[in-house]
Amino acid sequence: MTPYWEPGTPYGPGAVVTYEGHRYKIIQPHTSQTDWPPTIPSLWGRLSDEDPGDWGGYEKQHPANHQPAPEYHPPPPEGQQVEIPHEERKQHWYDLDDKRKTELEVGGGLLAGLGLLGAGYAMYKHHEKSEEDATDTWAVQNWVHDGEARRIEYGKRGPQGPAQWILNRGKDIPANAIVVGPEHDWMLWICRAYIDGTLQIGKASNVFQKGAVIGYEGKEHQIDTYEILVGDMHGLQWVDASGHLNVENLGLRPVEGGRDKDGSPLYIAEAPHNGATHPGVASPKLDGALIPYGGKQVQVHNYRILCYNY
Template identity: 75%
Template structure:
């Protein structure tokens, strides 16, 4: 009996196989299909079956197709700018503050569309060296921070609604409540370390989370450790991931697999998730094409590690 054709608006369950554009696909993550979620463009949802063999498919093995369900921390919503009366379009959130024209900037300020330092503090967030910046730089920093918080909340809501759609996903978290399916790096003394990321000074930095930390998360930046209460934590399933050895300046092509992107530097350079040994433990940090190795937050600063591993997808 041939498999049914894939159709949007259909609730697909574990074990389902469909036909699409002349090939067969098997479900990876159960979901209700949408018109823009065809099997050819959603490899995290559908795995293409061999025309001869139905044993395996891209992404997960069948026995590992359902990672643990996410159990979030208590409900958290980043604060909207106080008295906001202006609508901010998605494409506008992708722009730098300095790319907005003066009229639009004024609309955002007067209409309450700009998160201030008080609102950032209410979000449990530390605005990096805010007092040392010019008024325009403060506005740019607040604009970037609130847009990251907005996008992070959207990622969390999507995860709650649809469940896992990839072996590695970022979800918004707060404080010391670590989700049970957060990806573990390893123990340090008698506690565990997980992977986190957060906005700092126009960048998205990767660091470590633990329920023993003062606020829940620590990232490195400007050769300092920064304690944060509001951050994203990496959740997923290591059956779809692996750590790949690297050294010195990262050459992504030499990894042989696609690395999981962790963040971005100020100039847009991708920062990838690294782990490296230090002080009898393995710590998460960053690696990139512009760094001379991996850097991890430790002991109040960033520590350089030449030999490290990078988190990559298995496919």
């Protein structure tokens, strides 16, 4: 089975992946990013579709005369008056010169974005406007921009693999969101959201105040703009783990989760607590999974990690 392309994955010489129903072979070895899909010709070459092989039932079949949908460009954030090129969005805030930073702060929607961080995007630290505020605002706007594009693509083409993150808002949970389990008389789903320069994993439910709850720095944070994991558990499985996570011992490739402030990966966990199973986060740096529960984060020694079947 040809593996599905995933962001945050090192691809070396000879790598072949599935993306949007087609196979691609690596040209330039690299670690993948959300905005570097296999359709970039300098990184990947598309293979013939005449012998697709075993796709596992997840590919989206297209007729021979199918024309790909035009690239979607999400609407700019409120207050944005200057153009922000795609290549510039891939840069860190501190890589931009002072003149460009000023242009973006005034005309790029960053001033409006500061308010969004405090309200909808859960900025962890609240203080007067600073370089750190601008850095967070720049990062979260790019995250939302990319998430909007993926959500629209998902609406047009449906799922492109057994697991896919799509942007979501509020309490309306997509029909094929991956369920972790019931808690009392409601369900819990897997989500992630931007908070304090990180992408943290948490839980979503239509009974929560804003739709999602993320654990960070020992506390629960209510979130109304987040990504939710959709897909098909026929292509996934939960693998037992305990204590400090050793990814190599899983035997299977874990699904992309989040990232910590230092850029290290965070993985999707489920852990039992107080009579229910809860979504959470695990990593080699944590002595067990952390789940948001009861206004704080709870550490659970024995847990499971979500992995692909191949």
